[in-house]
Amino acid sequence: MNIKGLTLAELQDYIESLDLPKYRAGQIFSWIHQKKACSWEEMTNLPKSIHRLFSEKEISLGCLSVLDRVEADDHTTKFLFELDDHQSVESVFLPDAHHHTICFSTQVGCGMGCVFCATGQNGLTRNLAAAEIIDQVLAISRMTGADIHNLVAMGQGEPLINYDEVMKAVKILNDPRGVGIGARHITISTCGIVPKIYQLAREPLQVNLAISLHSADDELRNQLVPINRKYPLRELFKACREYTADTGRRVTFEYALIKDVNDGRADLQKLIESINGLGKRSRALYHINLIPFNPIPGSSFERTVPQRVREFAALLTDAHIETTIRKERGADLAAACGQLQGKRAD
Template identity: 45%
Template sequence: MDLKSMTMEELTDCIVELGEKKFRAKQIYGWLHQKLVRSPEEMSNVPAKCLEKLLKEHPFYGVEEVEHYVSKIDGTQKFLFSLHDGNMVESVLMKYKHGNSVCISSQAGCRMGCRFCASTLLGLSRNLYPSEMLDQIYAIQKATGERVSHLVVMGTGEPFDNFESLCRMIELLCSPEGLNISHRNITVSTCGIVPKIYEFADRNPQVTLAISLHSPNDTMRKELMPIANKYSMDELMKAAKYYTKTTGRRITFEYSLVKGVNDKKEHAEELISRVKGMNCHVNLIPVNPIKERDFEQSTQNNVTAFKHILERQHIQVTVRREMGRDIQAACGQLRKSYKERSGNE
C-alpha cells in the first residue's frame, strides 16, 4: 500500500516493524495529512534513513498540477492533474457562502457508458488509489491557500466502482489527525450500483448520497445509462429507500434535462410517482452539450415548467447553478481536450 493511503494505525504498525520509534508515525502522518507536503523531502524532522526504509515498501503517490483555469464568470477553478503513471484526472473548486467545495474524480476515465457524459468517452484507464483521491483536495488547498470544507465525489469515474478505495479515502479525510472534514460535508454520487448503495448506507451513514437518475422509467434509462440494464428502477428505488431509512438522511436524485428526451410534462409526472413520499431532493441539471453526442440542453421554459410540476406536488427541487462553463468545468471535458491537444488520444 502506498504511504498516503495508510491509516494512522497502519502507519504506526509499519514504523514499529521497521524498528523506528513509534512517534515517527504521528510526525509523518501530520506532514502528509495536515501540512499537505508535496514530496517526502519536505518532512524536515524525519530522519532520511527512516523515510528511505519506509518509502522502499510504501511509495509516495499524489497528483501533479498540469493545467489550472479560473472562470471569469463565477470564479470556479478547474484543475487537470497527472498521476505517477501518466494518467490524468480533473478536479473542480467551487466557492459558496457556506465554504469551499471540491469536486474530485474517483477513477481515471469511466466504464459506465452514460450517453450524456464526456467522462466515459475514453473508457476506463484504472481506479484511483485513496491517496490520489485525497491528493486532489490537498493539492487544491495547497495551491489556493484556502481551507476546503466540503467534498463532492462527482467527477470522472463511478465512485462505487472503486468502492473500497472510496471508503478508505473518506476515513482518512475525516480523521482528526488529518483535515478532519465532517462526514456530513461529503456527497458521493453513483449511477446506481444497487448492492453498493446498501453497503454504503451501512458503512457511511453520515455521508450524503446522490443518485444519477436522469429518467423516470426503465425504457428511457436503458437508452441513457447502460447500468439500467443490470438494475431496474424498482430495485434502485428500493435501495434508495433503504438508504433514507437506515441513515435518516435525505437522498438527492440527479436529473439531467435533455431537450426533447426526458424534459416533458409526462416525464415530470412519472418522476413524481417514483419519488413522492421519500425523504429526497431532486436536482435538475440542464445537460452540458458535448460534441460527440447529439443531446441538446433543455430550454429555460422547459426547465422551469418541469420544476414547477414537481413543486406543485411538494417535491423538494432545485435547478443546479451552472458553474465554470467557460473553463470546461463539466466532468471529463478538460481531460479529453488535453489529450486531443497533446495528441495522446
Template identity: 40%
Template sequence: MEDLRNWMKDNDENKFRAGQIIDWLYKKSQWDFDCMTNISKPLTAKLKKNFYIEIPDLVKKYESKSKDTFKFLYRYRDGNVIETVVMKYRHGNSVCVSTQVGCRMGCKFCASTVNGMVRNLSSGEILGQVLEAQREVGERISNVVLMGSGEPLDNYDNVLKFLKMVSSEYSLNIGQRHITLSTCGIVPRIKQLADENLQITLAISLHSPDDIRRKKIMPIANKYSVPEIIDACRYYINKTGRRISFEYALARGVNDDLKCAEDLIQLLKGLLCHVNLIPVNQVRENELRKSSLSNIQDFYDKLHENGLEVTIRREMGSDIDAACGQLRRSYLESKRYRKGVENGWDLVRCRQSEKTE
C-alpha cells in the first residue's frame, strides 16, 4: 500500500487512488485495470504502462477422491509452472504455496528439487497463488503454508514482502499466527527472520537427529550442522516466543528406528517445539521408501512417552500427486509441455521484467 501511495504521489496522482486499486485487487478480486470503474482513463493508462497484475494461469486442476484436497498447476507469463495445494480442514482452508520455480536444495525426499532451481518467485507471484486458489475453491483461505516448491529462506526478500502483504489488513488479512514457513535450515536466515518480529510459525525440515544421517538425504547438512540449527532455533524461540515445529520424514531403514527416536528426544529436550512425523514421499529418482505403519507408530509412541508434543501428518491428496513437486515434474515430462517449448516459452531462465510488479 505504501509503495503504491508513494508512486501515486511521484506521478502527480492523489494518494487515495492507491487504496481504491488495492481494494479492487484484494477485496473485489478484479485483476484487470480496465475494469476498475472508479479509476480514470488517464490513470488506467499509466498503470498499464508501469505495472502488470501477476495472477497465474490455471493449467490443470485436480481434486482428491475425498474432496478435501485440490492441486493446481499454474503457469506464469514466462511459461514456467509451479504447484499450489489447497487443503480443507474443519478449522478452515489452508493453501500451500511455492516460493521458487524448482529448488536447489537437493533433498532426496522432495520431487521439486529433481531438475534444480530455475528462478525465484516475486512476492506478487507468491501472493497471486493465494488469490487464484481462493477464487478457484470459492471459499476464504484462512491459513498459509510456505511448503511448496522451493526453499523460502533462499528467496528471503520476496518471501518477507509476501508475508507482510498477505497478513496486512488491506490485503487478505490472514493472521501471522496462521502462517507457517518451512525451511531446510539456512541458519543465518533463521536468525534474521527472528529479528523481523513476525508471529509466524517456523517449521524446520530436520529428518535426522544427527549430521551423519542428515547428510545422506539433505545436502544442506554439509553446510549447517544439526547443533547449529538447534542453536538458531533457540534464538528464534527466545526472540519471538513462538513454538517451533520440526518436520521428520520417516524413511525405511534410514531414520525410523528407535535409536533415532531416542537421539531426537535428547536433541530436543527442553525446547519449545512440536514434532510432525511424515510418511516419506516416494520419489522415483532415489531409493527412499516409506516406513511401515508399525515403525511410524513405534516412533510416535517413543517421542510421546518422553514428553515431546508429536503428531503424525495425515496424508492428503496422495491420489492427485499432492506431494511437493510431483505434479510439476509430471507436466514437464508431458507432450503439452514440449509443445509449449516449441512455441517459444522461456522455461529455462526468465529475464526479470523491467516493469514493477
C-alpha cells in the first residue's frame, strides 16, 4: 500500500485499524504532504515502535526516483521520474517570481493518439495511481524547495480517462492540512472526453477546465485529435456550454498553431464562429490560449511563425474573444511532453 494516495479520512481509518490513536494520522499526513518526508525515520514525533510497525507491514511512502532532470536557462525544469514498475513519466516545474507551477502527468503514455504529440505516438501503457500523481508534486517541491501555487494536468496522458485517480489526487493536494493548493489554482486539461466533462461539472471541488481544441473544424480535428471522431465538436461545445452554465466557471481552449495546418484565415473564421456560437452573453466565459507549437521528432509539422501567431491573436481579440499567447517556457529544453522520455529511450 502506498499511503500517499490516502485521503486524511482514509488514513485515519487505517491508523485506527492498526489500534493506533487517530491523531497519529494527522501527524503522518502533515509529514508527508507538508514536510515532504520520504522515510518513516524523518517523522520525529512518531515513536520508533510505529516506524517499525510500518516497515514490517511494508507500508510504502512511495517516493519517486529521478531518472533525468533538465533545466532551461529560465529555470524551467523537466523531470523524468521512475515508477515502481520501472515505467517512467515526465513532469515540469515552471518557476515564477511569485507563483510556481507544476505540470504533472496522469498516465504512462496515452491512448488518444493526437498526431502532434510525442506521448501519443506509442499508445497507453497504464493509468497512474493517485499516489504517483501526488508524488510528482511532492518530489518537485522537495527537490526545488519551492512552495507550489498552481497545478496543471497537462503532462503525459489524458486526465479524464483516469478520472477517479486524478480527482482523488486533486482532492488530496487541495486539502489545507496537506499541500493545500486551491481548486482555482488547479487546471485539468482534456482533449475532449465529453461524458467526463459533465461529471467534472458536478464535482464539489471546482477546478479549472482546459480543452485541447486545435481546430474548430471536425474534418481537421478528426485528424489532429482522433477522439473527435467519437466526440465531435458539436457535442464538445455543448458539454462546454453546460459546464459553464452549471459552474459559472470559465473554459480555456488551447490552440497549438501549426504552420499551414490550422493557422489560415478559414481556420480563424471557424474558430470565431464556434466561440460566438457558444452564446454572446456568456462569451466572457471562454478564453483562447494560443500555443506556439513544439515540433516533435519524425513529424513534418512546423511551428507557425511568431508574426502569424500575433496576427491570429489580434484578430481573435478584434472579434471580442479573450485571447492570450502562452508564454514559452524552457524553450532550450525538449519542451513538448514525451520528448525527455523519448530521448532516453533512443
